[in-house]
Amino acid sequence: MKTLFLKSPSANSRIIFFVLVSIILMFVDHRQDHLKVVRELLSTLVYPVQLAVNLPIKLVRDLSESLISRRTLMAENARLKEQADLLNTRLQRFDVIEAENRRLRALLGSTNRVSDRFLAAELLAVELEPFRQLIEINKGKRDGVFEGQPVVDSGGIIGQVVHMGQFSSKVLLITDPSHAVPVQIDRNGLRAIAIGTGRNDALLLEHLPSNADVKQGDLVVSSGLGHKFPRGYPVGTISEISFEPGDSFAKVTLTPSARLAQNREVLLLWPSGGEDAMEADRQEVSEE
Structure with a gap:
């Protein structure tokens, strides 16, 4: 009796067949790029x-x-x-x-x-009241500071020492109402007194006749009289001139040359000859 179905090819036969076909296709493609x-x-x-x-x-x-x-x-x-x-x-x-x-x-x-001897100092405290204008500096008796010693900055006169401790001192500013500086007009040598106003931006000139030769912008310097301050040091610049009817003296306002409200450092000055010379000058004035 004949079989109804043919046997299918074995798995090995199929693998061999596909491998051969692949090789043939690769060969043909390599040769002709089909x-x-x-x-x-x-x-x-x-x-x-x-x-x-x-x-x-x-x-x-x-x-x-x-x-x-x-x-x-x-x-x-x-x-x-x-x-x-x-x-x-x-x-x-x-x-x-x-x-x-x-x-x-x-x-x-x-x-x-002015001076061949000086000492730099720094500010410790500032007191700028209408009736009292002081600064405190970090130099005192141990540094040779003495009462009445002039104090300046790069612009001009600041004031003078009024009290000394061992390590610090107090300086009365030229703007204090109790302070007075003998001055002169740098342009013509006219003498006067600069008085503090209690304001750090103004001084007043006293004893100037109403017909005095003064102009706005005139530089006012220390005269050296009274031996308080070295001669020729800037004090201020004339900023205002006014006249009162019937008054024989002019009212002259100065703007201070020193930077009184901005200083951090100041200089203590010894006049030529030192403190002894200053003291001798004071005694000479007293005897006269």
């Missing part, structure tokens, strides 16, 4: 699948690189900010030092006018 169109078609069809498979990997890689770059940039930004803050702090410090050097150079330059 399968180029098929390859391109398969490549086009497979590309979206490859893209879909590679997309998560690419996203993970890009995200990782982005996070690394962000951390790197943040660290670099923090480092640069810290460096900028440090440089800015140093620059500010340099500005402060430069300003301080300018003040000290101006202060030291002012001593060329």
Whole structure:
């Protein structure tokens, strides 16, 4: 009896068949490139699948690189900010030092006018009341400071020492209402007395006749009379001149040359010959 169905080829036979077919196709394609169109078609069809498979990997890689770059940039930004803050702090410090050097150079330059001996001092306290104008400085008896000693800054006369401790002293400003400085007009030598007003921006000139030769802008300097202050040191500049009817004297207002409300450093002066010479002058005036 004949079988109704033929036996199917074995698995080994099928494998051998497909291998042979593949080899033949590869050989033919290599020689004549007949399968180029098929390859391109398969490549086009497979590309979206490859893209879909590679997309998560690419996203993970890009995200990782982005996070690394962000951390790197943040660290670099923090480092640069810290460096900028440090440089800015140093620059500010340099500005402060430069300003301080300018003040000290101006202060030291002012001593060329009068004295070969001086002592720099710093302010400890300021008392600028209408009826009392004082400053306290960080030099005292141990530094050789004496009562009545002239005190100046780079602009002009500030005042004179009225009280000394061992380590500090108090200076009465020329703007104090009780203070008076013998002065003269630098332009013509006309003498007067500069009186404090209780304001740090104004002095008054007394004993100037109403017909006196004075002008706004005239420089007023110490005359040296009374041996209170060295001669020729700036006191102020005439800022206003007025006349009262029937009054034989002019009312003249000065703007102080010294920076009374802005000082940090001042100079204590010893007249030529030192304190002994000043004391001798005082005694001579008293005897007269």
